Amino acid sequence: MPLFDSSAEKLRKENLKSLEDRRLHFAEELQQRGFKPEKMLFCSTEGGQFVALARCDGKIAVVVSPIFGQEGDFLFECHDALQWEKEDIFEKGTGLNGAFGFGKKGAKGFILHIMLSDGSVAHLHVVAGRTSYLETDYKHNPLLKTKRRRGDANIIWDLVPIEPGHLDKIEDVLFNYYLT
Numbered sequence: 001m002p003l004f005d006s007s008a009e010k011l012r013k014e015n016l017k018s019l020e021d022r023r024l025h026f027a028e029e030l031q032q033r034g035f036k037p038e039k040m041l042f043c044s045t046e047g048g049q050f051v052a053l054a055r056c057d058g059k060i061a062v063v064v065s066p067i068f069g070q071e072g073d074f075l076f077e078c079h080d081a082l083q084w085e086k087e088d089i090f091e092k093g094t095g096l097n098g099a100f101g102f103g104k105k106g107a108k109g110f111i112l113h114i115m116l117s118d119g120s121v122a123h124l125h126v127v128a129g130r131t132s133y134l135e136t137d138y139k140h141n142p143l144l145k146t147k148r149r150r151g152d153a154n155i156i157w158d159l160v161p162i163e164p165g166h167l168d169k170i171e172d173v174l175f176n177y178y179l180t
Contacts, residue, residue, distance in 0.1 A: 015069045020149060022066060026074040027146045035076075037061065040141055041170075041178055042134045043124050044159050051114070051124040052143065053178040060178060062114060063143065064122050068154065075116070082179060083115040089127050109167055112174075126170050132159035133170060 037054035040063075044050045048068035054061040059078040066072035093106030109127035116122055125131040138144065142155045162170070 011069075016154060019066065019068060019154060022073055023143065023155065024146065024148060026076070027144050030076065030144060031146060035061070035144075036138055037141075039135060039137055039177070040143070041174065042136070042143075042155070042159055043126055044132045044156050045123060045125050046130055048156065050156060050159070051122050053124070053174070055178060062116065062122055065155070068156070075122075077117055079117075084179065085113045087111045087113065108164060109162065110171070126162060126167065126174070128162045128164040128167055130162075132156070132161045133166070134159045135173060 035056055037056040040052055040054040042050050042052040050063075050065045052063040052065075054063070056078070059080055060082050062075075062077045062079065062082070064075040066074065087110060089107055089109050089111060091107040107127050107130050109125070109131075111127070112124040114122040114124060126133065134142075136142070142149070142158045
């Protein structure tokens with residue numbers, strides 16, 4: 001009997017396979033549309049999803065992934081200009097700042113609330129210690145590769161945790177390249 005032979009592990013593997021199948025289908029659709037962004041910025045949410053921004057042909061593209069383990073497809077929209085609001089986040093840590101299970105870890109950063117064409121809102125989280133990010137070029141973009149990833153890997157795993165020292169860099173790139 002293998003170590004991870006449980007119904008929860010089987011469900012996790014099925015969810016990963018389903019998500020990778022949807023990603024492959026989405027990557028093929030984007031390839032047919034001729035979507036080849038020079039750079040793309042991915043930011044994860046605390047719920048296991050990502051929101052990405054890219055510039056392509058003078059427009060700003062927004063990509064929202066499905067939530068891991070749930071139904072749904074990737075969302076893709078191109079806009080001439082984005083409507084957005086920035087919400088600053090600052091939560092002071094308590095106790096031992098979450099160390100050894102004592103207290104609560106603090107948070108610093110911001111959330112961009114991006115208005116989509118159907119009236120819904122995509123939330124791009126840039127919060128140190130809670131979310132992760134990746135800025136990549138077209139050649140290394142994990143979303144746009146049309147080859148199945150080994151082991152049904154999740155794109156979120158490619159993102160690196162946001163540290164407090166990354167916040168200014170991410171904010172500069174975001175506001176000077178993706179949102180201008």
